[in-house]
Amino acid sequence: MAFFLFKLRRRSQTIFMNLEKALELISQKLNFWVSTVIKMLPNLLLASLILVVGIYLAKRVRDFARRKLEVHFHNRTLGDLVISLVYVVAIGIVIFTALRILNLDKTITTALAGAGIVGIALAFAFQDIAANFMSGIFLSFRRPFKIGEAIRIKDFEGFVEEIRLRDTTLKTYQGQLIIIPNREVFQNAIINFTRLGKRRADITGGVSKTADLRKVQQVALAALKEVPGVITDETHFLFENIGESTIDFKVLIWVSSGERMPYLQFYSDVIVHMTEAFRQNGIELPFPMRAIVSASRQP
Incomplete structure (x- = not known):
């Protein structure tokens, strides 16, 4: 009986020591995190301030670009593309600056490299969608038709209802809506019945x-x-x-x-x-x- 009590006491001491070590490790880790947060607190505050102010300024830049393009640039589809690119670039600069303040610029560089590889894979997987977008950009520059004009593309004829980067919508004379991928629009002959006015x-x-x-x-x-x-x-x-x-x-x-x-x-x-x-x-x-x-x- 005494031997059994001795073994039980030894096991309890071992468990207590292990628990004490575990609590000590947790305490050390928490102290390290707290000290790190305290040390990085100015950088965190500065990064948060840059994010808030940067996003606000990016939206202001986007709105300013939209007003200017509406006055001086009459191609709405291409204008929307330019505005979106300006906004994305501005947000990207803000995020990269905030991460650089937090000394995470190497992390974001690695992430961008990985995103580039993923982007190449996605480009092959969605090449038809990419082709439609590129065709939409070329059509925005060429402008073979405008909204409201009567056109014929292949076997489809009607009035242009909407022009987007990915597709073009026609309303037939029977009142039906036809959505044509811009790749088909770009690669086929377009007959514009309205442009000449006769x-x-x-x-x-x-x-x-x-x-x-x-x-x-x-x-x-x-x-x-x-x-x-x-x-x-x-x-x-x-x-x-x-x-x-x-x-x-x-x-x-x-x-x-x-x-x-x-x-x-x-x-x-x-x-x-x-x-x-x-x-x-x-x-x-x-x-x-x-x-x-x-x-x-x-x-």
């Missing part, structure tokens, strides 16, 4: 071989002058073929709107006015006329 319609038809051709031409040109929106100075009436029973003609008409619905209404009105004028003047139309829609180009 568009051409080719009207073809035929009159009887017994008709007075000079009268046909005069009646047609006079009828076109009554159609609002037709640019009569650039209208051309041409006889182009002698068929079996008709003499075929073509009228090259420029209308003062490149957008689809006004344009369709224009050449519909042209056909109505010409047909009525021919009938009123006794000019026979053996076959119905047809309209051929063409892109904006000079005759």
